[in-house]
Amino acid sequence: MVKLAPLHPEQVTPFYSWLQDPEVIEYSLSAFQQLKTTAQIDQWFAATLVQAHTLNLGIYLAETNALIGYAGLTGISTTNHAGEYFIFLGEKTQWGKGLGTAVTKQILQLAFTEHQLNRVMLTVSEGNTGGLRAYAKAGFVVEGRLREAACRQGVFHDKIVMSVLKADWQRLGLVGC
Template sequence: MIKLARMQPEEGACFYPWISDPEVIHYSLSAFQGLKTPAQIDHWFAATLQDEKSINLGIYLQETNALIGYAGLSNLSTTNQSGEYFILIGEKAYWGKGVGTAVTKQVLTLGFTVHRFNRIMLTVSESNLGGIKAYTKAGFVVEGRLRAACCRNGLFHDKIVMSVLKAEWQQ
């Protein structure tokens, strides 16, 4: 159904409607909350493509090669053999269809086999029940809570810390 691949510079425009949609970015990077113009999004996207401390991959539909989101690992540490998982499915038509779980499993495989990580973690808003469900299906376990760590629409809520270790990961 989907494949992961490097994004191309000309694909930055795909992010315009996604980042402009409050529902799409509600649970996403805090940085997205401040991006309002195409120029700001272009600047963010160009920096993302050049970020050497992250693995940034486009989520593409196999049959049409359409970009529907992006995912990867950030805060890479060779010393700690770890990274932090992230995902944004921008095309809402693909929400709730198992895409998040499939992408998560593919990124975990990449992290544990190609990059030889020992630990991959993430944070997820406590109210993002779909995300928590997808991450749990992919093998993540809850390891903690960051109290009032996220502010959206003037309200604070907790973020859940989840991780998966290579020793407990199942392909």
């Protein structure tokens, strides 16, 4: 279905259209709401590729090698053995095909094996039902709610805090997914 591999500076082009589509960025990174020009997107992308304590991987369709988004971990703490998961599927034609769940499972595999993390958390907008389903399928559980933590189109909505622990992930048999 999909494979994960490093992103390269010349791969910024798809982000130009993705980040200009209000439907694509509705529940995404708040910074995406401010990026309006190709120069701004170029600057964000270049900074993203060199962020410390972050794993950024491109999401590629296995059969065509087409870039359809990116995912990874940010805020990786070697002291706390924890990080925060993120995913951005920019290619709308690939939504609803189970790719979000597949990518999430792959990132958790990397988090708990290669990066030796014990806990991976995320926040998801309460209206992002597809994301909530994908995260639950990958082993995340709800920890709490950040009330009115996001504002989109002048409307506040809650963010749901979810996490998965390495022991839960192992117990659920998601090892090797």
